[in-house]
Amino acid sequence: MSIKENLLVVTNTIPDTVTLVAVSKTKPMSFIQEAYDEGQRIFGENRVQEMTEKWQEMPKDIEWHMIGHLQRNKVKYMAEYVSLVHGVDSPRLLAEINKQAEKHNRIISCLLQVHIAEEDTKFGFNEEELLELVSTKEFKTYKHIKIVGLMGMATFTDNMDQVRREFKNLKDLYTKLKNNYTDFNILSMGMSGDYNIAIEEGSTMVRIGSSIFGSRN
Numbered sequence: 001m002s003i004k005e006n007l008l009v010v011t012n013t014i015p016d017t018v019t020l021v022a023v024s025k026t027k028p029m030s031f032i033q034e035a036y037d038e039g040q041r042i043f044g045e046n047r048v049q050e051m052t053e054k055w056q057e058m059p060k061d062i063e064w065h066m067i068g069h070l071q072r073n074k075v076k077y078m079a080e081y082v083s084l085v086h087g088v089d090s091p092r093l094l095a096e097i098n099k100q101a102e103k104h105n106r107i108i109s110c111l112l113q114v115h116i117a118e119e120d121t122k123f124g125f126n127e128e129e130l131l132e133l134v135s136t137k138e139f140k141t142y143k144h145i146k147i148v149g150l151m152g153m154a155t156f157t158d159n160m161d162q163v164r165r166e167f168k169n170l171k172d173l174y175t176k177l178k179n180n181y182t183d184f185n186i187l188s189m190g191m192s193g194d195y196n197i198a199i200e201e202g203s204t205m206v207r208i209g210s211s212i213f214g215s216r217n
């Protein structure tokens, strides 16, 4: 199937209230252009250099989301244009995003990444660390970032009960924080293999790559 057809299948299975991030990492700009021509405007990348090259070349009304693990020394290269950072997983990274955003006189929207998977390999805060972070003094002094919600990745497994349980936990935490942080309106969870479950469990933003652009090497 073509990108156009894949995109149609995906968008037809996502409610209007859920935002689609088309994950274009490793894929050429011609693929992005094809999705763009179908009306897709939000693209997700996991490497700053690749995203920046694409941002420079592609139409300027594209919103670029950084979805991968982010190193602090790379933040400066995307601070000018990135529209949402999904994977904020440390207080120091948050401080750096705030600092670089200030240089460009911007407020960068961020999601805090929560470790919901049983695997050790996925980055993110646990609940205790998250509640501690949002209660610190520094957190309140950051004027150039806006925390708009949470992001999480479920365990890579065929056990869909487990995946559902992990998404449910993230949704619960999101609801808990949303009561205190009025800026919270994004719960980023769900990828090609599990986005239907994620949506059933309350996702408001899905990050879908291979179901749209084909598998990656």
Ligand SMILES: *Cc1c(COP(=O)(O)O)cnc(C)c1O
Binding pocket: 023, 025, 046, 067, 068, 153, 190, 191, 192, 193, 207, 208, 209, 210, 211
């Ligand atoms: C690559 C990636 C995705 C998309 O994965 P697919 O399985 O191709 O849909 C989503 N989220 C993150 C954080 C990723 O790194």
